Amino acid sequence: MDANGPHDDTAFPTPAPVAPPAWHTLGVPWRYAFQPRTAATLMVAASRRGFWISFGLCLLAIPCVLVWLFLWADMVTVDWSASPAATTSAPWTPSVVERSAAEVWRDWHTYGWLGWAEWTAIGVVLGALATVAFMAWLHLGTVHESGPAGPSYRRAFRAVASVSGLVVLATLVFGSIIVALDNAEDRLRGTDRTVSFDEIGPLLAVGIIATICLLPAWIGRAVRDVRQGLTPPPLPPRCEGCGYDLTHVAADGRCTECGLDVASSLTPDLRRPGCPWEDEPDPLAWLRTSYAVIVSPATFYGRLRLRTPERPALHFSLWHYAVLGIVGAVFMFFFMMAVDGAGDSELVCLLVCAFLFAAPAVGWITHRFIGAVATSWWLTHAMLPDVRWARKVIAYETAYLWIFGLYNMALFILGALTDGRFAPESVRTLCRNVFGMRPEEVLFCGNSLLCFFWLWRYRTAIRAIRWSNF
Ligand SMILES: [Zn+2]
Known part of the structure; x- marks a missing residue:
């Protein structure tokens, strides 16, 4: 029988929503990178294991992408020391040094297996986790409705984490453009031709700034849809002066606590126009x-x-x-x-x-x-x-x-x-x-x-x- 199928509410209690299997959530932040609301809803509905595997993969992907970009950038470098082709009139002719990825990796790890790449990876993962936790806190008020705040915080955390796929993609795209341009510039520096990518630079900078600044708006969209849909309990009429419950006080009387007259608290246009x-x-x-x-x-x-x-x-x-x-x-x-x-x-x-x-x-x-x-x-x-x-x-x-x-x-x-x-x-x-x-x-x-x-x-x-x- 389908657990989510139609059922008679009078005969059976409403079943708790069934979390989809872990593998089902695996690619959600990537697959729905451009649909923040869908990604957030699916990540919130995921089982605990499903969520952490899926988010963990994104967390690992960010340092992998960064390390790869640095590796790629180091594959083409310019050596400014005197080259064999140098003459006395131009002793600082730069020469282009090209290395394979394996060679760069080996050079990074001259002093042991824990090179700066590994430290960067650890730092980036911790930084990303802290950022998601912080953003979730910023959005707690957006997600929370009533009852204890803990479950609302967890929902906000998952919704913010669902945007991680987009962050990885943006890092990959912008990083690749920057490294490709930088490497092309380095290669041409070794030749007589001078070339500059100054025209693309500012455009790229604006693109990156815009992406970083629009990310909060993106997260905001993701978060707004993951409220639980709880309606807070109905509230009794209150004295605007002290909060005393006015249910059993006559409409033309006064608050027994602070003496404010009841009509001034309960007449909408008078109190709150x-x-x-x-x-x-x-x-x-x-x-x-x-x-x-x-x-x-x-x-x-x-x-x-x-x-x-x-x-x-x-x-x-x-x-x-x-x-x-x-x-x-x-x-x-x-x-x-x-x-x-x-x-x-x-x-x-x-x-x-x-x-x-x-x-x-x-x-x-x-x-x-x-x-x-x-x-x-x-x-x-x-x-x-x-x-x-x-x-x-x-x-x-x-x-x-x-x-x-x-x-x-x-x-x-x-x-x-x-x-x-x-x-x-x-x-x-x-x-x-x-x-x-x-x-x-x-x-x-x-x-x-x-x-x-x-x-x-x-x-x-x-x-x-x-x-x-x-
Ligand atoms: Zn009062």
Whole structure:
């Protein structure tokens, strides 16, 4: 009989979902490398053994690919010492040295069997494991619904691990292009012909930066589909002031604990009229909502409805990331024009493209990290009746990223304004005179302080939403 087939719910208890056999999960991260949601769902459904074999193969593949790339790169090298063909007029004529893979491997292991390749492999595997564990923690709030957080963390871990196939493929593709170009360049260096791959270089750099920065979005897609589908238990009406259960208190009475009148807690339009963005999602409402979030979080979250669908909040957040990328790129363009006068157009292009992806990516990591700290605190202290509310708060908090953006842009401009061009020495002097610190200290301390304020904002937010009835 098919265990997953139709059955009579009244006659038999619902069977636990049967994990597919281990071999079935084997190639999932590769086969569905470009379908993150399918890969994540299959990896979450896999048996423990199936998951670890499949993920373990990906973990081993990453150092194998890297070691192979380094091996390949070392197969063609340039010897800059005097070659037999050298003359007194050109004593440093480079000569190309070509070795087979076996020869390179032997040279790597001159001092024993545990060469740097093995150490790299161990380091990469540990690093990859730590990264997956960290990313899973960042997404705990996205996956968790109710009950203990442990199973949700395991689901998040598996979903993040399902993206490893794509990471291996991207490393292989970009690494092969880089090594092939490098080797071709080395081979031509031995001849009279001079050749340079400078045109491809910046393009490749932008491709790599874009891939690294889009990876979080990819993981986000994978993770969002692996929720268990549990609905939290229905919540009784609460006093907005102290959380007292108002089930048995008269509608026109007062809370017996804190004296707040019941109508003010239970009248939706009075207590929580919502926010402009959720009423009418247009650019003006987006700006007004963002302003309200940044300037007065207590008021904003005090008026926000928490039991409405999450989608508008997610769109609010996505728009912030998109605008952040565009503003970052435009800022970089004008900044480079002002300080450099487009002296190096390739560099300007590279920086503008990099900022288009890097500004949202750095913002994303900061945003999710602070959000995960807050969510972990709320979960371990059982401070929120429904985790979905935390997701809403985190989504609306994206607006606060603009404070980081403005601060860092101001530092850039400050540096440029000191004498009309970007001179590290003048920035150093300015920072010492104004803050009594070095530039990197100003950068670090300022951003750390903003992170601390952010945690404080989450504290404000939870106080405003904790006993929400709407
Ligand atoms: Zn009360």
